[in-house]
Amino acid sequence: MWKILRALILAVLVFGVWYLGLKDSIITVSANEKIKVVDGDSLEIGSRRIRLLGIDSPEYVQNCYDKQHKKYSCGIKAKKYMEKLIAQGNIECREDSKDRYGRSLSTCYSGTQNLNEAMVRAGWAVAYRDEDGIYNRAEQAAKEQKLGIWQGKFMRPELFRFKNRQSSS
Numbered sequence: 001m002w003k004i005l006r007a008l009i010l011a012v013l014v015f016g017v018w019y020l021g022l023k024d025s026i027i028t029v030s031a032n033e034k035i036k037v038v039d040g041d042s043l044e045i046g047s048r049r050i051r052l053l054g055i056d057s058p059e060y061v062q063n064c065y066d067k068q069h070k071k072y073s074c075g076i077k078a079k080k081y082m083e084k085l086i087a088q089g090n091i092e093c094r095e096d097s098k099d100r101y102g103r104s105l106s107t108c109y110s111g112t113q114n115l116n117e118a119m120v121r122a123g124w125a126v127a128y129r130d131e132d133g134i135y136n137r138a139e140q141a142a143k144e145q146k147l148g149i150w151q152g153k154f155m156r157p158e159l160f161r162f163k164n165r166q167s168s169s
Contacts, residue, residue, distance in 0.1 A: 126149075
C-alpha cells in the first residue's frame with residue numbers, strides 16, 4: 001500500500017514540476033548569440049518569436065511628429081533603441097504565456113534591467129494592458145519628461161494597427 005501511495009505522490013510531484021516548467025519557461029541568450037530585433041517590442045531568438053509583455057511600441061513603418069511638428073520614423077527609432085539595449089550583454093526572457101500568433105509573451109532582462117520597462121521609460125513604447133502598473137508609471141515618467149514618442153504627437157500603436165487594417169480592407 002505504501003509503495004503505491006509513494007509512487008502516486010511522486011507521479012503528482014513530477015507532473016507538477018513539469019507543468020510549472022512549461023508555463024514559466026526561461027530563454028537565456030549570451031551576448032555572442034544572435035538576437036534579431038523585429039521592432040521595439042518583438043525579438044527573434046533562433047526560431048522563437050518573443051513579444052515583450054505589457055508594452056506596445058510603434059510599428060516599424062509608423063511615423064510620429066517631433067516637437068517642431070516634423071515627421072520622423074518612430075518605429076525605426078524604437079527598434080534601434082531596443083537594439084542598443086540588447087547589445088549591453090546577456091539576455092534572459094521569462095515567458096508568461098503565448099499570444100494568439102504563438103509568440104512567447106515575455107519579460108526580458110539584460111542583467112537586472114527589465115527591457116520592457118526600459119523601452120517605456122525611454123519613451124519608445126507605451127504601457128499595454130499593464131495590470132500591475134509597473135509600465136504605467138514608467139509611461140507617465142516618459143510623458144512628463146517628453147522622451148521618445150512623447151516629445152511630440154503620435155498615434156498609439158494599437159490604434160495605428162487598427163486604422164491600417166481598416167484602410168487595407
